[in-house]
Amino acid sequence: MLLGLTAALPMLAARATQARAAEGDPLHPGPGHVGPTNLITDVAGLTIGEAHDAKARTGVTVILPDQRAACAVDVRGGGPGTRETDALTAGNLVRSVDAIVLSGGSVYGLGSADGVAAWLGARGRGFSMTKQPGVPPSPIVPTAILFDLANGGDKNWGLNPPYRDLALRAMDHPSRTVDLGTAGAGYGAQAGALKGGLGSASFVTADGLTVGALVAVNSLGSVVVPGTRHFWAGAFEMGREFGGLGASAAHVDPEDWGRAKFNPAARANTTIACIATDADIDADDLKRVAMMAQDGLARAIRPVHSPFDGDVIFALSTGRRPLPAGPPPLHVARLGALAADVLARAVARGVYEATLPPGMGGPTWKSLPG
Template sequence: MAVIAPAGDRITDVAGITVGHHHRIDATARVADPESPGAGWATGTTVIRIDAPSAVCAVDVRGGGPGTRETDLLDPSNTVQTAHALVLTGGSAYGLAAADGVMAGLEALGVGLPMDDQGHVVPIVPAAVIFDLPVGSWDRRPDAGFGRRALAAATVDVAVGSVGAGAGARAGALKGGIGTAGTRIADGPAAGVQVGAVMVANPVGSVIDPATGLPWAATALDLDTYGLTPPDAGDVARLGDLVAKQTVLNTTIGVVATDAALDPSSTRRVAMAGHDGLARAIVPAHSPLDGDTIFAVATGTVHPPQPDTVPPGMNRDVGLLAEVCRVAANVVQRAIVGAVLAAEPVAGIPTYGDVLASAIR
């Protein structure tokens, strides 16, 4: 049964953002290996719907092997500054077809850039993919139907773990998945602003330090947040054996959203800051084999009063932006770690709970 992220700690706490998943996972799914091909279905699609008229969108791509759609459109120097949905999906480049279904679904609802006075619209639907083709049969991957069903399922309730685009994800030697996190900033120039993230963890690197069996550089406060404690030596040794045998699968993708009012360049800065959280959670990150991509959305509904001490010629919202970026890195990190901790077994890939049961309080 899918785990639902609690209110107050999810991307959908940003008003106007909803998330929907669609996936297929067969009980007979098998991971491909040198001796035999994969079998069955183990893949999916996640759609982040944006229902905010003033939303600004941006993207930052850091991995050396990205699979993306409409990312050039989100360059702050270009004309279109928004999106109506964002697609995160399995299936490698084949999975980009899921965005066609999202476009069709939005068009049927009349959602998109208005093109004339006859109701014609063009939905803007950027997308990014993970490489999960060896998990299950190579030719069983998301298509337009996956995208349309994920769009139809979008709600404020966010399921996490081995769902949606995280269905076939692996995180180093362990099962990966999808996670979310969110925070409302309490004070300072960004007081009252909400920031959240949803991330699909499928990296070449590891989210768990094989020397400790815990998230990288986790503090005592981090362990309290994740509900973890140092595991026993036998469990850590088992993780080490798995790491020595792991195969290369790649790419962590996701979305950071805030209700702050930001311009396109500042929104891109939020996407860039999200990669700081990715690099804290995954070692190594941004490798030539990863396609690490983070989208950012600023819905534009909250703009706290800003100090009048900013020198002329600087971004007047620099204090607001700095706080949103700081929190963006934190929620991305927590969403990635949470994805691995919430993952359930798929195709025989071991989960964190399977291997390091003694670490779970």
């Protein structure tokens, strides 16, 4: 009986596949494609603000939804630096945000949220239980920082770290255009032994859902396969968005970290990111998307989530598109899987596009022998 059932399983599976194709399989609606700009702003309802300080070799990136957006966060690194992430925890009052900030500067960079909150509050944007005359709203601006203090820039800022002012500059002209590589929060970043940077990517499903990622790559681990120029994320590349080399066929020693940082230090690294979607899902579902998206870092960086990294991923929804037909948890699984792939691509793009700031030495991906 068991042998007969086993023999029949392939035929039953084939019939199930045919039935799904005939009825419209919610998990396999057809091939999707890269968004129009291959940036996180392909998600409707988002703009980005960026600013950097070339002298200090640091910068700030702000993700600005057109209106308050449901949001969640997942923290995997051993040395994170964050602000207002507890507000996004299940069971708390406020689980939507007015903006997300990614910043260089380690703990000093948390001050960038002050500038964004001031900008939003001055425009009457923020959380209020009830509106009262003379009482400003409270903008919710979760923030994550990376360590770029030891990159040779001038950090002698005394009592006036530049991050609040950088954030205000970033908010001067929020745009749907995103400068990649040595820009914003990735300006002074270092990805293992290579110059790190700011990366972004997007994907649009056949049934119209968009997933985007924005990431500042400042990792302990390496983004390239040891002894090669191939990105670990090469198998997920769309077109030639980060060089077109594709996946590596190399076999790697488990203890060979290749171009990882030689002298790691606690809180001296970190990859920080934001996943965005226009799918109308709530903060609980976004938490699962953020958790699944962490696998994108594991696909793109080796090692990752170490005691020396402060890896943080935010996930937000602009809620512009209802979920297609089918069980909602299945669509959440789809979105999480896509988020991981899109984030892996964004990591590679950030390093691929990175250049050296004025006066800074060291290798970039494009300087590797080829």
